[in-house]
Amino acid sequence: MGAGPGSGIRSGRGDDPGAGAAAPVRRLCVIGVGLIGGSFARALRAAGACAEIVGCGRDAAHLERARALGVIDRAEVDPARAVVDADVVMLAAPVGASGALLQAVAPVLRDDALISDAGSVKGSVLAAARAALGGRFPAFVPGHPIAGTERSGVEASSVDLFRGRCTVLTPTAETDARALARVRGLWEACGARVVEMDAAHHDRVFAAVSHLPHLLAYTLVDWIAARPDAAELFDFAGGGFRDFTRIASSDPVMWRDICTANAEALGAQLAEFAAALDAVLRAVRAGDAAALEALFARAKRARDRKVEAER
């Protein structure tokens, strides 16, 4: 992976990070200690990049498991208490909660705190941060680690989830260069490669390659599950179906939030894809073997190339 040729990408290191970019975090507050937040905490601790970790979430029992696992040092269900004295705050809750969480913590953040997030949609989070943080908006660094799996919860978190993977940061012109450099450094400490990109560009790219496939997988499984012969259909679904639908086992709340937060880009991509699918339906009905073979051969070449490039 790496910076592609897209117009919105900045692959450089940005402006001079200034002093302190690589300083360890004294107190990290992770809001949402699930797969992503838990893995971020584990990786930073393992890298020696973080002295103390406060975990925050709505479910006290879940937080207690995170503490028992050593992922966090201290648990707080109240975000406004959790961020007290934290120098870095990482939002890793479903993106739909970002606005309310930022509003809750904004009045109590340390003056020099930086705030980042790990949501899969960036435009809506930037808008929420701008509204909630006011003059502190430059200290917000929006991010998206490309490292999810269909599993969720702190039990699924791991120290090396981000190793060798890409994290996209989508700063604005207002984003503080030191805050940006520090967040970049934290992701690099987790083993990730960091790419910068415009937020709107990010949301179009991930609508196509991530949000749309999730919608297709969810829709296919639900469409089958709703049929009277669902039990038999699932019985005869083989390994191809299992892999195709793996992402339909993803967290419904997380994906509800992604699909509503990125509704505009996702709706546009889905409509375009539906048109492509309609052309395929016409080819199937017309028995157009040549068109189908050409499509399948192009797709196989493209996918085989992608898989080859990842080796």
Added chain:
Amino acid sequence: MGAGPGSGIRSGRGDDPGAGAAAPVRRLCVIGVGLIGGSFARALRAAGACAEIVGCGRDAAHLERARALGVIDRAEVDPARAVVDADVVMLAAPVGASGALLQAVAPVLRDDALISDAGSVKGSVLAAARAALGGRFPAFVPGHPIAGTERSGVEASSVDLFRGRCTVLTPTAETDARALARVRGLWEACGARVVEMDAAHHDRVFAAVSHLPHLLAYTLVDWIAARPDAAELFDFAGGGFRDFTRIASSDPVMWRDICTANAEALGAQLAEFAAALDAVLRAVRAGDAAALEALFARAKRARDRKVEAER
């Protein structure tokens, strides 16, 4: 897996198999020595169920590799020569070739030969067999092992591809009970569980759970590959995309044949799915978070149950 509740399924052993059902094969002819044909040959040989194996295909170099690998004993590019003196003939070529192959071999088959196939579509193969075999049609046993992968070729074949998997047989009222029992015995010797089903029912079931997902995966990859920003999009496609599109690396000719041979059932399923997808598009555009969450939660439950049932 096993016989589901569907109306078209017969899960019993059928009629009395009569003598000879379990007799080893003296000479097996496999037409199409790829993943499926090669694995069938390997598994029967390993089970001691087969004395001699003749492989047939259009590519002499490919057949020679199959011979060098010990998958077949003898290679023939001419189907009419390959089937001479064979007591069992297994068609494992792309389903579009079935008609021409059956016509080529019909005049030279041994009087007591039985013919079977491993195609993913059964209605079209039955029609081709009825036309090509005439009075010998009862000796034709249509089958479909549910065991493909996106890999193809004899190099991908293995002795245990069918172990613990299901093979569907779709006999007609005319199918000879001894032939049916013998083919069942061969698949069981390969380690497969055998289920019987009506051919039209089979084609509807697999249109929904196999052919449609393949079409979706192929269409998504081709739709992305055709865009000016394809390189960047593939760059940022993660593990979810890779699994979702694994089946888009399947053999284009095999899938061209499946989609044209099963055009009617596949077209109907695809049109139904497109309607479901359109409802999802409307929910995305309306920002209907509750509808999306409910859909995702239903799909996750259904898929998690299926995966759990397979353990």
